[in-house]
Amino acid sequence: MSRIGKLPIALPSGVDYTVDSNNLVTVKGAKGTLTVQLHSEIILEKVENDILVKRPDDSKKFKALHGLYRALLQNAVIGVNQGYSKTLEIIGVGFRASMNGNILELALGYSHPFFFIAPGEVTLEVDTKSAKTQRIIVSGIDKEIVGQVAAKIRSLRPPEPYKGKGVRYLNEVVRKKAGKSAGK
Numbered sequence: 001m002s003r004i005g006k007l008p009i010a011l012p013s014g015v016d017y018t019v020d021s022n023n024l025v026t027v028k029g030a031k032g033t034l035t036v037q038l039h040s041e042i043i044l045e046k047v048e049n050d051i052l053v054k055r056p057d058d059s060k061k062f063k064a065l066h067g068l069y070r071a072l073l074q075n076a077v078i079g080v081n082q083g084y085s086k087t088l089e090i091i092g093v094g095f096r097a098s099m100n101g102n103i104l105e106l107a108l109g110y111s112h113p114f115f116f117i118a119p120g121e122v123t124l125e126v127d128t129k130s131a132k133t134q135r136i137i138v139s140g141i142d143k144e145i146v147g148q149v150a151a152k153i154r155s156l157r158p159p160e161p162y163k164g165k166g167v168r169y170l171n172e173v174v175r176k177k178a179g180k181s182a183g184k
Contacts, residue, residue, distance in 0.1 A: 005066030008050035009074050012081050017051065019044055025073065029080025032141045036072050039065055044073075051077075075143045085139035086150040089172075092165035095157075097126045097134050104136070108157040108167070116156075122149050135170065 011017070015029040023038040038044070042065065043054040053070040055062035078084070090097055096107050104116040104124050118124045122140040129135075138150045150169070159166035159174045168174060 003067070005053055005055070005070045007070065008047065008052055009070065009077055011049045011051060011077065015077055015081050017077075025076075027073070027076040027080050029077070031080050031083050034076040034080055034142060036069070036076050038069050042066075042069050079141040079143055083139055083141050084143045084146045085137055086146055087170035088136040088138070088150060088153055088167055089170055090134045090136070090167055091132075091159070092157075092163075095134075095165070097136055099124065099126050104153070106153075106156060106167075109165070110157075114156050116153060118149060119145060121145050124149075136167075 012029075015027065017025055017027045019025050023040050023042065025036045025038060025044065027034050027036070039062075041056045041062070043056065045052040045054060051073065053066065053073065055066045090106075090108070092109060094107065095109060098105050102118060102124070104118065104126070106114040106116065108114060116124075118138075121142055122138060122145055125137040125139070127135040127137060136153060138146055138153070140146045140149075154167045154169065157166040159168045159172070161175065161177045162179060164174045164176055
C-alpha cells in the first residue's frame, strides 16, 4: 500500500467536496473552488471528517496513481481553506519591482523593464520593507499555478553564481563561485 495514498485527507470545517459521474472532484471552501480529475477507477470514501483514496487493485498502474491523486486532493483541500504563497527576493543594485494595477513591473538590470501580468487565480504583491532587497509575494489557491508563476518570475533573472544578484526564492541558498584568480 502506498505510504502517501493510505493517509486520510482531513476535511476542515467549511470545506466540502462533490464527485460527479466522471470522477471529477469539486472542492469548495472559503477561498474558492478547485476541481481535480481522478482516474475513473479510483475510489473516494468518506469516513467521518476524512476522505480516503482507494485503488481497485494492486497493479503497478494503480500503485503509481494512488499517492498522486491523494496528494492532488490534499493540495486542493489546503488551497481552498488556507491558500498557498511563495515569496521571491530581488537582490542587486538598481533591481526593483513595482505594481501598476495588476501588472508587475520589474527592472532587472537589462536595457528594458519586464511587465508581468499574473493569471486571474493568482495575486501579486510587492513588499518593500527592506532597503537592500525587495520581495514579491505570489499567492493563490492552486498550488501548481502559484509555483509556475513564481518560477516564471524567477526565470526572468535567475541568481548568478558570482555575486548572487537576481531573483530568488526566500531563503534559497545560492552557492557562489570564486572569481578569476589574479595573475600567475
